[in-house]
Amino acid sequence: MTDTFSLAGTSFTSRLIIGTGKYRSFDEMKAAHKASGAEMVTVAVNRVPLDGKTESFLDHLDPKMKILPNTAGCYDADHAIRTARLAREALETEWIKLEVIGDQITLLPDNEQTLAAARVLVKEGFIVLPYFTDDLIMARKLLDAGCPAVMPLAAPIGSGMGVQNPSNLRIMREQLPDATIIVDAGVGVPSDAAIAMELGADAILMNTAIAEARDAAQMATAMNLAVQAGRLAYLSGRMPKRLYASASSPIQGAIK
């Protein structure tokens, strides 16, 4: 079965997008990336240290990987826009994971600032992939602003809590059947990823769940399989939930 994931004119075989943060070593990160089957990785924009110790982080990434820079650490639209422009200049990519954080404790997104930044960046030709609260109305506004996909959270960044509000994801999927929905942040274990995909997410973006696993590469394999399993389940159409039992074996004809 060919089930490719298309985003802004680029086709991906894998529906798993992964981060590059928090790994204990570059070797561990590389092994996890390979095991994940992911074809796109996120990176962060950061000041070059002035102490002269500048190793090129990008050299540790598989050259085949598509690089998606993010605007992590930005707390208002203006900073996010500046960060996106810097990323485009340095990497010569129009792609940006737009992240405008509203609060240091929860790292929850500031949807208002995210939308404001998205509008500016889309006009400047960016392919804007916005991280936002799992809210249908906000998703609509971001899509109307010209974002090719929306990236609702499952739970706060790095929390590993899994899909906290499955109803919101279901509603978003049902009301926006043609939108590309990428669940970004909050996945802790493969079952979380599978649930998000079963609910109709088109792809999952995760970092901590793999990077903080005791065996990151093995967890990356598990996530890869979970995303595939969840996707197949969604395409297959789940059975209805029933309050009472429904016998699998014929009742008539059983010996008495």
Add this chain to the structure above:
Amino acid sequence: MAHHQILLNGESREIPPETNLDTLLEIFSLPKQRVAIELNNRVVSRKNWPATIVRDDDKVEVVHFVGGG
């Protein structure tokens, strides 16, 4: 002529007069590949680095990429 005082990546630094962005990177041994420079909150594209002179009190940000999610 006196040195110029600039803010480089949030830190106060002195540079000789008429320093351009290209030589700024050399002075501070900063990488030139896959970095971007912002001068007073505006990105300066790579091709304009040699022609862009850094002046007293300018704010310069030089960024690269690190691990992130």
